[in-house]
Amino acid sequence: xxxxxxxxxxxxxxxxxxxxxxFWQCPFAQQCWGILNLSxxxxxxxxxxxxxxxxxxxxxxxxxxxxxxxxxxxxxRNDMIFNNNQMHFQQCRESFFKELRLVALRMKVGLxxxxxxxxxxx
Numbered sequence: 001x002x003x004x005x006x007x008x009x010x011x012x013x014x015x016x017x018x019x020x021x022x023f024w025q026c027p028f029a030q031q032c033w034g035i036l037n038l039s040x041x042x043x044x045x046x047x048x049x050x051x052x053x054x055x056x057x058x059x060x061x062x063x064x065x066x067x068x069x070x071x072x073x074x075x076x077r078n079d080m081i082f083n084n085n086q087m088h089f090q091q092c093r094e095s096f097f098k099e100l101r102l103v104a105l106r107m108k109v110g111l112x113x114x115x116x117x118x119x120x121x122x
Contacts, residue, residue: 008021008022008026009077009080009081010026010027010028010029010076010077010080011026011027011028019046020044020045020046022073022074022077023046023049023070023073024040024041024042024044024045024046024049025040025042025043028073028076028089029073031089032069032072032073032076032089032092032093032096033053033069035089035090035092035093035096036065036069036096036122037056037122038053038056038057038065039052039056040052040053050063050066053065053066057118057121059114059117059118059121060114061114061115061118064100064103064118065100065118065122068096068099068100068103069096071099072092072095072096072099073092075087075095076091076092076095097122100119100122103115104116104119
């Protein structure tokens with residue numbers, strides 16, 4: 001498969017889709033992070049944003065939230081490219097919490113209360 005363009009599918013400009021843009025700088029991604037009441041650090045890379053989200057969540061499960069939201073953004077991107085289906089950021093919210101509930105099923109009993117606190121804080 002050959003892509004016609006390297007532009008971000010969410011932006012109506014010629015913004016190149018890079019890792020930093022897709023997950024941290026794109027207005028769509030920022031709205032998705034906003035669903036969780038989290039903000040990203042503009043102009044910074046992945047490590048800075050991961051640390052910022054860690055500080056905002058104050059939870060030992062911060063990486064689960066980051067991975068699931070990145071996965072949700074990635075799925076929305078692919079749905080747009082391959083199915084021409086633009087996912088609204090509220091649909092991303094539903095997808096994120098669906099995945100989060102699946103992770104909760106695998107949580108060890110001793111950690112489930114802490115994980116439930118994370119879910120309630122989101």
